[in-house]
Amino acid sequence: MMKKILMSVALLTLFAMGGMAQEAVRLPQPDLSLGTTLTEALQKRRSDRMFQADKPVTDKQLSLLLWAACGINRPDKGLLTIPTAINAQDIEVYVCTAKGVSLYNPKANTLTPVTDQDIRLPLAERQENMATAPVFLLIVSDLSRFRSNAEHYGAMDAGYASQNICLMAAALGLKTVPRAMMNRKAVVEALGLKETQALELNHPIGY
Amino acid sequence: MMKKILMSVALLTLFAMGGMAQEAVRLPQPDLSLGTTLTEALQKRRSDRMFQADKPVTDKQLSLLLWAACGINRPDKGLLTIPTAINAQDIEVYVCTAKGVSLYNPKANTLTPVTDQDIRLPLAERQENMATAPVFLLIVSDLSRFRSNAEHYGAMDAGYASQNICLMAAALGLKTVPRAMMNRKAVVEALGLKETQALELNHPIGY
Numbered sequence: 001m002m003k004k005i006l007m008s009v010a011l012l013t014l015f016a017m018g019g020m021a022q023e024a025v026r027l028p029q030p031d032l033s034l035g036t037t038l039t040e041a042l043q044k045r046r047s048d049r050m051f052q053a054d055k056p057v058t059d060k061q062l063s064l065l066l067w068a069a070c071g072i073n074r075p076d077k078g079l080l081t082i083p084t085a086i087n088a089q090d091i092e093v094y095v096c097t098a099k100g101v102s103l104y105n106p107k108a109n110t111l112t113p114v115t116d117q118d119i120r121l122p123l124a125e126r127q128e129n130m131a132t133a134p135v136f137l138l139i140v141s142d143l144s145r146f147r148s149n150a151e152h153y154g155a156m157d158a159g160y161a162s163q164n165i166c167l168m169a170a171a172l173g174l175k176t177v178p179r180a181m182m183n184r185k186a187v188v189e190a191l192g193l194k195e196t197q198a199l200e201l202n203h204p205i206g207y
Numbered sequence: 208m209m210k211k212i213l214m215s216v217a218l219l220t221l222f223a224m225g226g227m228a229q230e231a232v233r234l235p236q237p238d239l240s241l242g243t244t245l246t247e248a249l250q251k252r253r254s255d256r257m258f259q260a261d262k263p264v265t266d267k268q269l270s271l272l273l274w275a276a277c278g279i280n281r282p283d284k285g286l287l288t289i290p291t292a293i294n295a296q297d298i299e300v301y302v303c304t305a306k307g308v309s310l311y312n313p314k315a316n317t318l319t320p321v322t323d324q325d326i327r328l329p330l331a332e333r334q335e336n337m338a339t340a341p342v343f344l345l346i347v348s349d350l351s352r353f354r355s356n357a358e359h360y361g362a363m364d365a366g367y368a369s370q371n372i373c374l375m376a377a378a379l380g381l382k383t384v385p386r387a388m389m390n391r392k393a394v395v396e397a398l399g400l401k402e403t404q405a406l407e408l409n410h411p412i413g414y
Contacts, residue, residue, distance in 0.1 A: 032246040038378045039239040039271075042288045042371065043280050064246075073250050081249045082370060083385050152362045153387075156407070159366020163289060164249065167374075171245045178290050180360075200363070 024110035025102070028060050030067035036171035045166050048175035051133035051206035061172050062095065065137065065205065066104045068168035069093050069161045078107065082160040085153035088145035091161045094138040094191065096120055096202075101138075101191060115190055122186035123202045130179070133204030137165055138187070144196040151198070158200030165203050176205045231317035232309070235267050237274035243378035252373050255382035258340035258413035268379050269302065272344065272412065273311045275375035276300045276368045285314065289367035292360035295352035298368045301345040301398065303327055303409075308345075308398060322397055329393035330409045337386070340411030344372055345394070351403040358405070365407030372410050383412045 070091045073081045084090055093104045098118050102111035124131035139161050141154030162178045169176040178201045277298045280288045300311045305325050309318035331338035346368050348361030369385045376383040385408045
């Protein structure tokens, strides 16, 4: 009997943790030789709202998008491509695909699996057509890193990361749009987010 | 007597308007042939806090910085280099130098003089060493353009514009840092801002 109970507890724990026990997956190094100029990316920057379901975003593209969003550009100091208020480094980016959700680790350049759930439909919310995008990047701000003005600074820092995603998508010939709309309750539950982890923006990305 | 009173009213009105009666000044067209790649700009993006007082930012550089911040990239539709929440186009950028302050008009690519006052010291606030920067770009959000979540969206949109200023400064070999600190009362008074015009960030820029 005791054995059965322990087994159930173990199974429940595994279930509750979802994919979190899985190992981090290494991303390809971001290919910084990409030739698109800054002004070309700024000229091409636009919001697109229709995505082909059958044309995937490659790991190589993903690596550049994530590096732009909040990657390390000065490895000696651990500093980022984006400034953050009081250097709080509050921005977290989740990669959401049909296979589940992973968290980007800028220092290790890896993805840590968070859940096997496909949350693209809750992210699309009322704009269901968006859910065909092969990948969504979800920008979260860890508000616990601020002592004051957390909500304000979190929003601002999300803007920095989001602009870089817009520009890198444009540079790679990909489409995207930053959106504040999402089914927040469903997303928080699927990812097991804390109250201090604010859902700021999501970016469907594709062709 | 009546004539004298009318004259005084006219003079007072002129005084109250400060330099606002002056004509807008045309900027050079932004030179979109700038060769720096997006990844180079992202690699160089950093916050610098010391500026040479005697090395000016040229009008040509200013034109690119402002175009990046919130310029028009699709003239046929009047759409911008940055996305803004609900396409509110709430971002206003003021150019602050020793000669005074002007407001950037993205559509006309001009600067409208606002005041002859040098507000760089109030912008630097307690970090007085910043005031040596030859130019500050001041990012304001017109919160009256939002029906809800104005403070949140204004902060986010300021982040978009600020990241583009960071990247363009890096691409041009200029230094900058985005700062929320400023003497808000003094700045609001000098520019005659409304309560709904939120002071979001300022960028000292120089060498």
